[in-house]
Every structure is written in structure tokens, then in C-alpha cells.
Amino acid sequence: MDRVIYTAMSAASQTLHRQAITSNNLANVSTSGFRAQLAAMKAVPIVGSTMPTRTMVTATTPTFDASMGAFNYTGRELDVALAEDNWLAVQLADGSEAYTRNGAIQIDEEGTLRVQGYPLMGDGGVLTVPQQSKVSISSDGTLSALGAGDKPTTIAQVGKIKKVQLKPNEIIRGDNGLFQLTEQTRNARGAVLPDNPNAKLMSGVLEGSNVNPVVAMVDLISHSRHFEMQMKGITTADENAQKANQILSLT
Structure with a gap:
């Protein structure tokens, strides 16, 4: 179960990072010549002697929106x-x-x-x-x-x-x-x-800035929902682990 918790925890952390990027884009909606920053999520396997199968989620900013502003x-x-x-x-x-x-x-x-x-x-x-x-x-x-x-x-x-x-x-x-x-x-x-x-x-x-404020607001809401889903996954994994421990204690 701790694998699920670790993956969800890292995903929740990177979702907050993406939310910060979107918030920065939204804050610069009236900045002349501003180019919106893009973010992407990717899975990075953790290589080690004790935990070779765990995976960390990380957010990257590989590029920016190159479209012209008005x-x-x-x-x-x-x-x-x-x-x-x-x-x-x-x-x-x-x-x-x-x-x-x-x-x-x-x-x-x-x-x-x-x-x-x-x-x-x-x-x-x-x-x-x-x-x-x-x-x-x-x-x-x-x-x-x-x-x-x-x-x-x-x-x-x-x-x-x-x-x-x-x-x-x-x-x-x-x-x-x-x-x-x-x-x-x-x-x-x-x-x-x-x-x-x-x-x-x-x-x-x-x-002007090429940030679309409507799209940025929708992205902020989406990031918030993703964060709630990851936290729900952590809670569910923790509850399952507790129930499993109770079953093991009875046997």
C-alpha cells in the first residue's frame, strides 16, 4: 500500500507545482509580450537497492506557448x-x-x-x-x-x-x-x-500576453480536482492498510 501512497503523494505535490505555474500565467494576463509557460507530468522510476519498483511523479516545464498575443x-x-x-x-x-x-x-x-x-x-x-x-x-x-x-x-x-x-x-x-x-x-x-x-x-x-484567462481559470479548477483525487487515493490506501493490519492481527 505504501507504493500507492508514495505515488499519490508525489503526484499531489507536483499538482500544486502545476497550479503555481498556471497562477503565474494568469497573473501575467496583462503583461506585454508574455508567453504562457507550459507544464507536463511524467513518471520517473526510482532506482535503488531497496525500492526498485517505486515511481515518482514530477512536473516539467519543457517549453512555452509560442503563439502570438493580440x-x-x-x-x-x-x-x-x-x-x-x-x-x-x-x-x-x-x-x-x-x-x-x-x-x-x-x-x-x-x-x-x-x-x-x-x-x-x-x-x-x-x-x-x-x-x-x-x-x-x-x-x-x-x-x-x-x-x-x-x-x-x-x-x-x-x-x-x-x-x-x-x-x-x-x-x-x-x-x-x-x-x-x-x-x-x-x-x-x-x-x-x-x-x-x-x-x-x-x-x-x-x-499583449498570449494567456487565455478563461482557459487558465479552467486549468486552476482542474488542478484543484486532481489534487483532491490524489489526497483521496492516499486516504483510501491508508484505510486499506489499516484493515489489512487488523486482519493479520486476528490470524
Whole structure:
């Protein structure tokens, strides 16, 4: 009976883990460019000298939902959206690159362009613009800046946003919500990927989250039912074990 209890216990634990993943997806239903995390359950046999037949249930997050989110018109010049399989590159604290579909660009007090708090990468490094300047973005990612009080004829190009083409199987989600290259992609294409000159940007538009709130709510209810079923299995196995012990004690 303890095999049943152990299997049900591990399944209940991983069901709670899946519920946490679904809750995180639901919490990011309004996050620009968010990609829903997917989870799958699998059985892992436990190999040992004393318990070779027991099996543990574990939840894995092998991939994410790569479908496009809805495009929302904002009218803000620093909001951009990209075509499918193209990503913006940002710089992490250790100097490496990460990728995001969130096109809500901000400019800090030093003139550095940032996305989700991380410096936005251009074809020549981190992008910066003159302070208090008016910035516009063309469809190929070129940044143009007009200084405060300057004439419209003095507008100048100050950089170009880096757009990287990546397939869903070439990246993996990090704990910070950004995506990084898999080891296989890094070995095949290098640690720093070049700009995709054919990618186009849409200014004044943001891609929304691809999380379906109705489906996420149904999944939460399903996870709750699965957890109750596993707990019922533990209770039933325990009751059967107690009755078996009573029968053995009588004989």
C-alpha cells in the first residue's frame, strides 16, 4: 500500500507545482509580450537497492506557448511590436544577452533605453539618446532623436534597435521572465546573435500576453480536482492498510 501512497503523494505535490505555474500565467494576463509557460507530468522510476519498483511523479516545464498575443494600439512612439519569431535583445547584469517580446521601451534619466528595467541592445551595443530629446522609431528599428528646442531639420539618427530571429526551440525561459539561448543554440550560433535586417517593427503598438484567462481559470479548477483525487487515493490506501493490519492481527 505504501507504493500507492508514495505515488499519490508525489503526484499531489507536483499538482500544486502545476497550479503555481498556471497562477503565474494568469497573473501575467496583462503583461506585454508574455508567453504562457507550459507544464507536463511524467513518471520517473526510482532506482535503488531497496525500492526498485517505486515511481515518482514530477512536473516539467519543457517549453512555452509560442503563439502570438493580440496587438494593442497605444499611440506611444516608444512602444513597439515585432513579427513572429523576432525578439528584442536586452543586456543582463553579467553582460550577457537575453530576449523579450515586451516592446514597452522606457528612457531613464541618463538617456539609456530600457525594457523591463534592462538596457536595450542595438546593433552597436546599449542604446542611449540625448537627454530630454524626442525619440521616434522607424520600421527597421532606426532611432531618431530631436533635441529639446532644436529645429525639426536637426533630427539625427542615434542608433538602431537590435532584432534577433529565434525559433521557440532555440530559447528557454529564465527565472527573471526573460528568455535566453539554449546550450545547443549557443554552441551552434554563438553567445551573441546578430541583428535580423529583414525584421520590421510596428511603432505605437504593443503585443499583449498570449494567456487565455478563461482557459487558465479552467486549468486552476482542474488542478484543484486532481489534487483532491490524489489526497483521496492516499486516504483510501491508508484505510486499506489499516484493515489489512487488523486482519493479520486476528490470524
